[in-house]
Amino acid sequence: xxxxxxxxxxxxxxxxxxxxxxxxxxxxxxxxxxxxxxxxxxxxxxxxxxxxxxxxxxxxxxxxxxxxxxxxxxxxxxxxxxxxxxxxxxxxxxxxxxxxxxxxxxxxxxxxxxxxxxxxxxxxxxxxxxxxxxxxxxxxxxxxxxxxxxxxxxxxxxxxxxxxxxxxxxxxxxxxxxxxxxxxxxxxxxxxxxxxxxxxxxxxxxxxxxxxxxxxxxxxxxxxxxxxxxxxxxxxxxxxxxxxxxxxxxxxxxxxxxxxxxxxxxxxxxxxxxxxxxxxxxxxxxxxxxxxxxxxxxxxxxxxxxxxxxxxxxxxxxxxxxxxxxxxxxxxxxxxxxxxxxxxxxxxxxxxxxxxxxxxxxxxxxxxxxxxxxxxxxxxxxxxxxxxxxxxxxxxxxxxxxxxxxxxxxxxxxxxxxxxxxxxxxxxxxxxxxxxxxxxxxxxxxxxxxxxxxxxx
Amino acid sequence: xxxxxxxxxxxxxxxxxxxxxxxxxxxxxxxxxxxxxxxxxxxxxxxxxxxxxxxxxxxxxxxxxxxxxxxxxxxxxxxxxxxxxxxxxxxxxxxxxxxxxxxxxxxxxxxxxxxxxxxxxxxxxxxxxxxxxxxxxxxxxxxxxxxxxxxxxxxxxxxxxxxxxxxxxxxxxxxxxxxxxxx
Numbered sequence: 322x323x324x325x326x327x328x329x330x331x332x333x334x335x336x337x338x339x340x341x342x343x344x345x346x347x348x349x350x351x352x353x354x355x356x357x358x359x360x361x362x363x364x365x366x367x368x369x370x371x372x373x374x375x376x377x378x379x380x381x382x383x384x385x386x387x388x389x390x391x392x393x394x395x396x397x398x399x400x401x402x403x404x405x406x407x408x409x410x411x412x413x414x415x416x417x418x419x420x421x422x423x424x425x426x427x428x429x430x431x432x433x434x435x436x437x438x439x440x441x442x443x444x445x446x447x448x449x450x451x452x453x454x455x456x457x458x459x460x461x462x463x464x465x466x467x468x469x470x471x472x473x474x475x476x477x478x479x480x481x482x483x484x485x486x487x488x489x490x491x492x493x494x495x496x497x498x499x500x501x502x503x504x505x506x507x508x509x510x511x512x513x514x515x516x517x518x519x520x521x522x523x524x525x526x527x528x529x530x531x532x533x534x535x536x537x538x539x540x541x542x543x544x545x546x547x548x549x550x551x552x553x554x555x556x557x558x559x560x561x562x563x564x565x566x567x568x569x570x571x572x573x574x575x576x577x578x579x580x581x582x583x584x585x586x587x588x589x590x591x592x593x594x595x596x597x598x599x600x601x602x603x604x605x606x607x608x609x610x611x612x613x614x615x616x617x618x619x620x621x622x623x624x625x626x627x628x629x630x631x632x633x634x635x636x637x638x639x640x641x642x643x644x645x646x647x648x649x650x651x652x653x654x655x656x657x658x659x660x661x662x663x664x665x666x667x668x669x670x671x672x673x674x675x676x677x678x679x680x681x682x683x684x685x686x687x688x689x690x691x692x693x694x695x696x697x698x699x700x701x702x703x704x705x706x707x708x709x710x711x712x713x714x715x716x717x718x719x720x721x722x723x724x725x726x727x728x729x730x731x732x733x734x735x736x737x738x739x740x741x742x743x744x745x746x747x748x749x750x751x752x753x754x755x756x757x758x759x760x761x762x763x764x765x766x767x768x769x770x771x772x773x774x775x776x777x778x
Numbered sequence: 779x780x781x782x783x784x785x786x787x788x789x790x791x792x793x794x795x796x797x798x799x800x801x802x803x804x805x806x807x808x809x810x811x812x813x814x815x816x817x818x819x820x821x822x823x824x825x826x827x828x829x830x831x832x833x834x835x836x837x838x839x840x841x842x843x844x845x846x847x848x849x850x851x852x853x854x855x856x857x858x859x860x861x862x863x864x865x866x867x868x869x870x871x872x873x874x875x876x877x878x879x880x881x882x883x884x885x886x887x888x889x890x891x892x893x894x895x896x897x898x899x900x901x902x903x904x905x906x907x908x909x910x911x912x913x914x915x916x917x918x919x920x921x922x923x924x925x926x927x928x929x930x931x932x933x934x935x936x937x938x939x940x941x942x943x944x945x946x947x948x949x950x951x952x953x954x955x956x957x958x959x960x961x
Contacts, residue, residue: 322901322920323873323901323920323959325903325905325918327955327958327959328873328875328918329916329918330959331959332877332948335948336877336946336948386930387929387950388950388951388953390950390954574958574959577957578957578958581953581954
């Protein structure tokens, strides 16, 4: 029999602390759909997605109801389109994006990821075509997400690709100028991209994966925040070791709930279960914020001195608790600090308590990078590329995933508001020193060599 | 050997289990199972025992009553009901919880819905501290829902009953609570 405490503590998380399963993402391999005829590829790929994902939403809803844990997002991740559509021209790639958008709509999911290329060492024809297609593809679809991996610890940083992505981010924002550059919110540039990320916009199905797989992303910043606050109230003199323990125990519970439902969804769909991504992923809702945890732990605001140390403790404790709860952990697995998607982080940025430089420092100890940052519309492609290069360097040197999802908001300046809607939220545009001019460094091109793996200081 | 079920009920105090079990030992009864609980200051326990062939329930009841004399306990010895060969229908364990103002008739109304659907209550804990504070009035039913019951129908009817009573109700598979709270 369950104890009253077991029942009540679990219910508390569900009723008041926004415990949910943030995403169940079905990975679908399109490798064997490949064809040099784009029409044939689209027909095969659409049929594959619509067959495998036909029951995804209903199954997630049914199991969510059985356990009383809402599955907030149901999504699809496909093989990198640059690879499976390698023979196609940019216009064909746009047609593929439209087909993915339709297929995702037909099965009722809100996002499909995998409009992606892996170019850390060099660019092939398919990669170039896909990157050329990104601005139009993201402007003319609503569900498609794109990601491009431009760096790894083993390959170094492909600076030609970095510059190209600076230009692509800029063009994508301009293609969606009437929506504050929304297209760029669906485009992420990565270093060390994992093959099994369930979260958007970076989800794609890695080339080492099977035909189909379910990966789940758990969340729970609100649960962690309340657990920390309860512990501080209940235990006078509590120290950071004990607080870390409380976060671990909370992450354990959240992870267990996510894996339980993920495995049952996978069983019901007849698909392999992949991993749990242990991330603290906020939404623009009060009480569901990573930024609020900083206040609960005694900082005036996220961004104040102490923020990087606090985030390091938080991120590590979440990983430890989650890794004990599940043997299959992967994806990004860390706290997210997406500015527009977190009310408290967005407010700190608006107040001037949180600068882009402090955000960059914080990304060295957490997942995933400079995320959902609104920049002035006159930020140059070169400055965007240079900012991306900085973020890639942090990932490459520290052997971790980092990413940049930057939105240069067309026609708007620092201090103005950008609104992306829904889960993508809203943010005050941050200033970027030297953001307008040219940047000769990123024009050198070539590849930043892979870093030495000893002499690690 | 024959079996008996003994119920013991009364004001809680140290020594109840010791007194009853010593009396059972003296009568050469073997304890096969015990379930004991405390509700506020009231002690309640059920013992399933195997009695020697020359002992009957009435005699044992007399000996137990003598043993607990002065302890203000009600002890009843029941002849053990014949075990049924009919297995319970295949079922899944769920937990029904309610929060809300203390409403007279809430337990009756909800357990009535469960009974109509053939749902067996395996454990019930309810705390009514009174008043309108939802967190002070909590019911936790652990139940077995037969596989033949359509969960959405049960949920809808429980939900409608809870709404009429002005309380919040959740029904969730028990596995969630086990997997989140136990290593």
